[in-house]
Amino acid sequence: MNGMHFDNEGNLYVNAGSQTNAGWPESHLTGGLLKIEVHNPNLSRKIEYVYHKTREPVENPNQVEGDRYDLADGMTGISIWATGLRNNYDSTYSTKGETYIIMNGPNQPLGPFVNGEPRGTGCTAADFDTWDEIPQYNVRNPLYLPKPYTVPNGEQPKECQPVIGPAFSGPxxxxxSFEGAHHGHPNPARARNAGDEKQWYHHVLRPDIEYTPGWEIPSSTTGVTEYRGTCFGGKLRDDILVSRWRDAVYFLDLPDNENADETVEVLTSDTGGQNLDIMYGPACSIVLISFLKDELTIITPDEASLDKFEADEAAMGDxxxxxxxxxxxxARYDVPFTLGGRRFTSNGREPVRVSVGGVEAEVAAYDDTRIEGVMGEGQKNDKPAGKLLDIRVIFSDHSQALLPAAFMFLEAPTGRQKEEGRxxxxxxxxxxGDEDRDETVRCFIEENLDYAPGADLEVATHGYPSYLDCADWCAATEECNYWVHVGLGDDGMCFLKSDREPVVGKAPKAGDGWKIMAGNKSCGHAAGADVNSGKKPLGKSKRPRPLQGLQGFCKSWPILCAKLPG
Known part of the structure; x- marks a missing residue:
């Protein structure tokens, strides 16, 4: 598995790279973008296979013989969203709701190129199960595993291998991409299992098959992200950035028409030579993840270059x-956020108000290039969901700054939902029944727990942003009458109670956890907290605080300071 991303409905997408150079042998799920409905209450907890020929369960799946398999019946919530991908290394979901996938192309000497369904005597596409006992001189088959069934007496084994075409290299x-898209890389196992003829062929060898070609990019590309910043006059906003392995960062201006040419330009070659993945960072920065070391490389815009596109603002100090x-x-929970920009504290000003699509947000901290805050869950009914909203910041000197079409509230579920009534x-x-549910008390419902009598599960259907937030709230609030499993460890998280008991400040030893689950004790970071009768989370609003120098920077961005000397 390679990169992953989420869509606006909360579905997880995982890049399952191919096993082969050009199609043989693959398994049913390789070489595709998989969709996992993580909020589907019936989601299968594991991937199960059967042998295609016999439909017998595969007890210990082995990808070496993966093209013998088919998915078992009854698999729920796991599907193949897009097919025909070779080594799809990464993907991203854009602010426009578009999915972009990058794929490494084939290399001539690295394996056979599939170009057609089996043509052996007596063979049909359904007869294909690779790793025949019969060697073939032109196929790299070092194992010749036995067939998963016995050839009847008096019959000769069939050579039901796919047709092999000439080798080549590709970019x-x-x-x-889109749901149901095919991008031209063959997968004989999936072609057989799904009856999809086009997946027997590589698009280079069979250009008349139906496929979506995409655009060529430099090899080998290993990361993709969307550039969302409005700096440089917004010229890069919504463009796609790709990271070339241990080399440069490119930006792509992709046309709306698949048949038109794209623009590919080097954004920077100053990457340190170890870059693998790429992410967009705050204030128009680019974050590169190292290939060899536990390090991040942060690329920030040049101040002089930014000034060229902000001449009027820079002159006025706006x-x-x-x-x-x-x-x-x-939309239904608190959302911490960070705004990036420039001159937030110039001329002695301070940010005093942040509005997101008309929804007021709390300013928690700031410096000259960053504002941190929280969009409170208490205003959820006022949050317009499903569209990009403008962000406006008002400062103490009455100046304002606007970021158009930048943030989206989502109605996607964020906690496990009860199957009942859905x-x-x-x-x-x-x-x-949501309109009848008490939304002021919310924590996650966990499966397979023995909830104590009196546990009010109806009002617990929706969760806090994290189990720990829920634990803190429930540990110090009288109205909390249900349990929530948080996890067992030295960090003090475990689970909540159904009856009021003193707060336990430290998690029990490993092995004691299941015993406590049968009792009524609580556990969490709320040690020493006073019991309250309200229904609001712990913690009080703090007035915004300036962040001073490197110390303030590291306090807010500790991961970026982990390797700084001192």
Missing amino acids: DRIFR PVLYDILPWRGP QKKDGKYDEK
């Missing part, structure tokens, strides 16, 4: 907004 590609991280979040329609789940 890396990027795709603006603030400008570049971006917000994250760019989306659930029906699937067009791939989504309805929630019945």
Whole structure:
């Protein structure tokens, strides 16, 4: 498995790279982008296979013989969203709701190139199960594993291997993909299992098959992200950035028309030579993840270059907004955010108000290039969901800064939902009875727990942003009458109670956890907290605080300071 991303419905997408150079042998799920409905209450907890020929369960799946397999019946919530991908290394979901996938192309000497269904005597596509006992001189088959069934007496084994075409090399590609898309890389196992003829062929050897070609990009590309900042006059906003392995960062200006050419330019070659993955960072920065070391490389815009696009603002000392991280979040919970930009504290000003699509947010901390805050869950009914909203910041000197179409509130579920009262329609789940549910008390429902009598599960259907937040709230609030499993460890998290008991400040030893689950004790970081009768989370609002120098920077961004000397 390679990179992953989420869509706006909360579904997880995972890049399952191919096992082969050009199609043989693959298994049913390789060489595709997989969709996992993580909020589907019936989601299968493991991938199960059967032998295609006999339909017998595969007890110990082995990808070496993976093209003998088919998915077992009854698999739920796991599907192949896009096919025909070779080594799809990474993908990203853009602010426009588009999915971009990068793929490493084939290399001539690295394996056979599939170009057609089996043509042996007596063979059909359904007869294909590779790793025949019969050697073939032109196929790299070092194992010749036995067939998963016995050839009847008096019959000769069939040579039901796919047709092998000439070898070639091909470029890396990027795709603006969609559900059901096929991008040209063959997969005989999936072609056989799904009856999909086009997946017997490589698009180079069979250009008349139906596929979406995408665009060529430099090889070998290993990371992709969207550039969301408005700096440089917004010229890069919404463009796609790709990281070439241990080399440069490129930006791509992709046309709307698949048949038109794209623009590929080097953004920077100053990457340190170890870059693997890439992410967009605050204030128009680019974050590169190292290939060999536990290090991040942060690339920031040149101040003089920024000034060229902000001549008027720079001359007046006016603030400008570049971006917000994250760019989306659930409407029903608190959403911490960071705004990036410049001159937030110039001329002695301070940010005093942040508005996201008309929803007021709390400013918690700031410096000259960053504003941190929280969009409170208490205003959830006022949050327009499903569209990108403008962000406006008002400063103490009455100046303002605007970031257009930058943040989206989501209605996607964020906690495990009860199956009862929910029906699937067009791939989504309805929630019945939400209007009657007490939304002021919320924690996660966990499966397979022995909830104590009196546990109020109805009002616990929706969760706090984290189990720990829920634990802190429940440990110090009288109205909390249910349990929540948090996890067992030295960090003080375990689970909550159904009856009021003194707060336990430290987690029990490993092995004691299941015993306590049968009792009524609570556990969490709320040690020493006073019991309150209100229904609000712990903690009081703090007035915004300036962040001073490197110390303030490291306090807010500890991961970026981990390797700084001193």
